[in-house]
Amino acid sequence: MSAQLFVVATPIGHLDDITYRAIDVLKSVSIIAAEDTRTSAQLLKHHNISTPLTACHEHNESNKIDILIQRLLNGENMALISDAGTPLISDPGFKLVRAAQDNNIRVVPVPGACAAIAALSSVGLPSDRFSFQGFLPSRQSQRLIQLEKLKDETQTLIFYEAPHRILESVKDMADVFGADRPVGFAREITKTFETIKKMTLADLIQLIESDRNQQKGEIVLVIGGATQEKDLEQEKLDQLLTRLLQDLSVKAASQLAADLTGIKKKVAYQRALELTNKD
Structure with a gap:
């Protein structure tokens, strides 16, 4: 009889932002499939969890699926975690979860932290309707095309962005959406240098240009919808x-x-x- 695959949300910064259930699950499963075993080892050590880790990331997920699925089919309960937050949300894990479903293996979500939701809950923009867009393309031409498709969206838009691209991306957003479009800027959520602000895209450009510290860390952008x-x-x-x-x-x-x-x-x-x- 096959076991269960637990999709476990982990902290996005502060190591104590984890549920009691998540800790119990991570302690009870036979193995934990982690995006980066070095990063996850720090979390497990903090919570006195000794369960073995195995790497499952974007570069090896396809090749490792058969091995992991077989272990599940053999009756070993398994947990899937990413470096931070909820797995599959701009993180690896989709292929493993899809394979588990295809093999009639029960997939059990263990909810917890998610940077996109944390940002949306704290920047003061409408949250009744929103769309998570993940990371924009790294090339400007493709990024502008994607933004053009979204400029008339009336729902709130949520993006993740890499620190080395944040200024370029915000400038492109201002060009396409308009410099006065409201934006929530959430950086390093739950960490020491957490920054959460609401302003216009024009003001955000000025902030990022004047303070290079705002071009560091994990960043979430929450953009007000066009109709709003x-x-x-x-x-x-x-x-x-x-x-x-x-x-x-x-x-x-x-x-x-x-x-x-x-x-x-x-x-x-x-x-x-x-x-x-x-x-």
């Missing part, structure tokens, strides 16, 4: 027009609003009429 930005602009315009219409005619109020915001006078005039008729 448009709704915010509409709300600000309505507030401005409502105040101006208390003292000015529709024509004068729309002209002043256009001058102050940079929008077309025709758009401001039409909205001023709508607000006046609503009243």
Whole structure:
């Protein structure tokens, strides 16, 4: 009878960010398949876990699947972990989990830390609808193509980015999404130099350029959706027009609003009429 494959989330920084259940599972299984055995050994030592480790990463996963699946079929319970966070989320493990499912081996998730969710929960952008995009392409031409496909998405977008590409990627985002698009910047979550800020893409470029420390560590970018930005602009315009219409005619109020915001006078005039008729 086949055993079970446990997909175990591990800390993304602080070694104590692990569940009691995860520790129990890691202690009870026969073997742990880890992305990097050296990194995982530190976690196991911290929690007094002596279970043997075997490497399972992007370079050997395909060749090692048959061996790991056979061990499961022979009745050995196994845990799958990555260097940090939840396995398979921009980390190895998909091929092993798919093979386990194909062989009718029970796959058991052991939930825990995930950098994408941690960032989303703390940057103050809408979280009711979001899309995880992982890492953007390293080549700028391909990165711009991908961003163009996403610029009209109304849901919040979550990206991981490498520190050596963060400035280039944020500049490309500003070019495609607009410099005023809101962004949550989460760096080194749960670690000593944790940084979590919400600003515009333009402000983030300035921050990264002025402080090279912001180009280090693990980085998550949370980008506000297109409609969310448009709704915010509409709300600000309505507030401005409502105040101006208390003292000015529709024509004068729309002209002043256009001058102050940079929008077309025709758009401001039409909205001023709508607000006046609503009243």
